[in-house]
Amino acid sequence: MTDVIPELLNMLRVRSTAYIGKNLYAPWGVKVTEHPNLARFHIVVAGSTWVELHDGSDPVELNKGDVGIFFNGVPHSYMDRPGRSMRTASFPTGDEDSFFQEFDSDAHDGHLLCGYFEMSQATPPAIVTNLPDMLVGRANESSLSAQFTSIIDLITAELTTSSGHSLVVLNRLTELLCLYTIQSWIEREIPIGAQLLALSDPQTRLVLDAIHKRPSDDWSVDTLARLFGRSRTAFTTQFKRVTGMSPMQYVRRCRINEASQMLEQDAMSIDEIAFTTGYGDTNAFKRETGYSPGTYKRLARTGIAERKLKAG
Numbered sequence: 018m019t020d021v022i023p024e025l026l027n028m029l030r031v032r033s034t035a036y037i038g039k040n041l042y043a044p045w046g047v048k049v050t051e052h053p054n055l056a057r058f059h060i061v062v063a064g065s066t067w068v069e070l071h072d073g074s075d076p077v078e079l080n081k082g083d084v085g086i087f088f089n090g091v092p093h094s095y096m097d098r099p100g101r102s103m104r105t106a107s108f109p110t111g112d113e114d115s116f117f118q119e120f121d122s123d124a125h126d127g128h129l130l131c132g133y134f135e136m137s138q139a140t141p142p143a144i145v146t147n148l149p150d151m152l153v154g155r156a157n158e159s160s161l162s163a164q165f166t167s168i169i170d171l172i173t174a175e176l177t178t179s180s181g182h183s184l185v186v187l188n189r190l191t192e193l194l195c196l197y198t199i200q201s202w203i204e205r206e207i208p209i210g211a212q213l214l215a216l217s218d219p220q221t222r223l224v225l226d227a228i229h230k231r232p233s234d235d236w237s238v239d240t241l242a243r244l245f246g247r248s249r250t251a252f253t254t255q256f257k258r259v260t261g262m263s264p265m266q267y268v269r270r271c272r273i274n275e276a277s278q279m280l281e282q283d284a285m286s287i288d289e290i291a292f293t294t295g296y297g298d299t300n301a302f303k304r305e306t307g308y309s310p311g312t313y314k315r316l317a318r319t320g321i322a323e324r325k326l327k328a329g
Contacts, residue, residue: 082156
């Protein structure tokens, strides 16, 4: 994985919501309807399930510790075995209350933790446009298998705690599992994905690294093109092909991303953060995050702003 990929993952800013925890007893077959702009996930906490897209592709079995993510709200199904008759479910819409059954470690064929997540507008299009409709993370195959196993153990402990589960904790754990799944996919796709492969180009990396390290610098297309070592037109064309953004859009998002992190840490005033990061434009900050800097700073203390970042 290239050095810049962790920075792009940091810009991803996934915010998940654990929505349903359920014990499964055969037979089961659930068809999940389309819901644009949301990614839905199914995490197998115990047992197993099959999942499939509605595009004629073969169903895929998920076992304990595996996660299936369905991007862009694509319709899909999960069932105890392929060919099972289905009932339809439209969850989630984001309006209903969450629903969790008490975790039964013995008398079930599977236990799923389901939910959805959104990506902020700061998510690099170079990642978003390459994501498949269905992404599967395997606990026993990923280079991050130890992390997968640890998170599943923490989820199980949280679901079975005698004091009752914490939705905030479950949200953060499922968020981590989704991020690790996407990270594992990026590691696999770097050698073959055209846009992601371009991130390993030395000239492109030089520019991206410079922006990430010093987002508050007085960057312009001309200065970045000189750093890239080619004409303004050639640089802009290559940069947009790789990132999906113009150079200055990318700089702005890096600045706002850094400002968001500083606001969440609550260690500096808004004016100090604006000066340090160079974002300056409060309207641009609001367009990207959905909040003014002051409101974001207040809400970040409770985690509300993190969960309500605008979906890309």
